[in-house]
Amino acid sequence: MAELLKRIIRKDLRAGFSESSVNKGMPGLIAEFPYMRCVLPKKAKFNKWEWEQGVFSQEKADGFYDNLDHDDDGNVELRTRQGNPLPLDQFGGVVAEAKARLDRGTETHGEILVLVDGVIADREIGNSIVNRVAAGGEFAANEQPLFLAWDQIPLHVVVPKGEYHVGYRERFKALLMQLARVPGSDVRVIPTKIVHSLREAYQHCKELQLQGKEGTIIKRPTGFWKDTNSGNPDVVKLKVEAEADLVLKAIVPGRAGTKNEGRPGSITCETSCGQLVVDVTIQNEKMRDGLEAGWSAWEGRVMKVVFNDIMAPFASSNVHSFFLLRFAEDCVRIDKDVADNLARCREQLEAAINGEGVPA
Structure with a gap:
């Protein structure tokens, strides 16, 4: 009984139900603290928002x-x-x-x-x-x-x-x-900016991500406040992310002095046109073990990556690169054997900025 009371006070019943469930039987037994959650874009009805009035785009600090x-x-x-x-x-x-x-x-x-x-x-x-x-x-x-x-x-x-x-x-x-x-x-x-279209909202989000910020929260000007765990569709978390399929070219060993020294650390990947080349960090130990078991099963195959922006070539290089990228999966694609070219990557990024097909 003492342990149960302790868990009730801590709101940690470990019984598959929350303090709200307990309070339905005994109102007010456990203090609850209201909170309004946001949602991801797929749950928002942007066509009903009053964009002409100005939507609030705020830094996700x-x-x-x-x-x-x-x-x-x-x-x-x-x-x-x-x-x-x-x-x-x-x-x-x-x-x-x-x-x-x-x-x-x-x-x-x-x-x-x-x-x-x-x-x-x-x-x-x-x-x-x-x-x-x-x-x-x-x-x-x-x-x-x-x-x-x-x-x-x-x-x-x-x-x-x-x-x-x-x-x-x-x-x-x-x-x-x-x-x-x-x-x-x-x-x-x-920090807040007023935007008048979903595209402007994603552009603002992209600007902050390029500064190393996580993204933005956009808020409908007429939206009400309410306590909800399921999320308020008038408050939306944005994060510009696009996908691309790249071809695997070579294993990059882990850096000296790190836990992956002497093991695969990342993979050099590129577009089908060769105009974009990036080193993508290996996602997990399962993937690293698979690479060590046989590179031939990976070399020349296609894998999906997620990225935030396309970076222009540096003075010392003639190829483009991705900003903030990662593998979307830890395995090669079996339904595709041709990588995207740079133009296709730009189209995917443009679609993400327009709020179309943005990964959740």
Whole structure:
């Protein structure tokens, strides 16, 4: 019984059902923390979006998700997606600005990034720092938390299955106006661009990916907020990815000093026209073992890759390459023996930018 109660408190029943299921039998037994999930493009009905009004395209900063509550009495809480509180004493700048700049009776949604020596740290570094602080540690002298906000709703709608029937344009405008009243730098809005077509949205996504960012989230201007695990089709995650079939040309050994030294590390692949040549990292141990068992079964065969962009030749090379690529599968194609040419790769990328046939 003690172990069961412990799991209930932790919301970790390990019994094949969630806290929502428990609360159906005993309402309010386990605290639930509403959250609006986004969807992938295939679940969105873009033809119904008000593109002429301007759709919000926002950077997917991929930091540490956080709910910032500012209650009617002026108290502030920072909570993770699971509802775990963050130590307010370590987020003094964010808390002070929330009290001074954000309306009371609201919950602001955003994510925490970390400035290290004044520069936003990469996701892995920033999130590990926040995790360290959440576990009882402290920010170092050269580390500073930053809250990037993208939405705000009244606290009274923050309930399971809650909804807020105010369009995103109005919600985002209200958030901007609040932050404009009082200067500050620890609480900011997420970088945002207004786009008027799906193509513009994918172009913006591509621009950010070329900067090393993960992608974008686009939001319908009239879309409502609602607590949903299945995803809100008015909030869509974009990531430009196209596919191409390349021919396998040669094994590239793993670099000296790495775990794959002396074993296959990647494969040189190229288009049928020879105008694009890339080294693609071997996907997994199964694939590496297969290559070691016999290169002849792979050489000259065709494999599918996924990429984000086509890079022009460098001064030292006369061939194109792919940006952010990987094998889509760990085996050769048995239904195709001719690779795509560069023109076909460009067509696939163009289709992805237009939102057509983008892999989920």
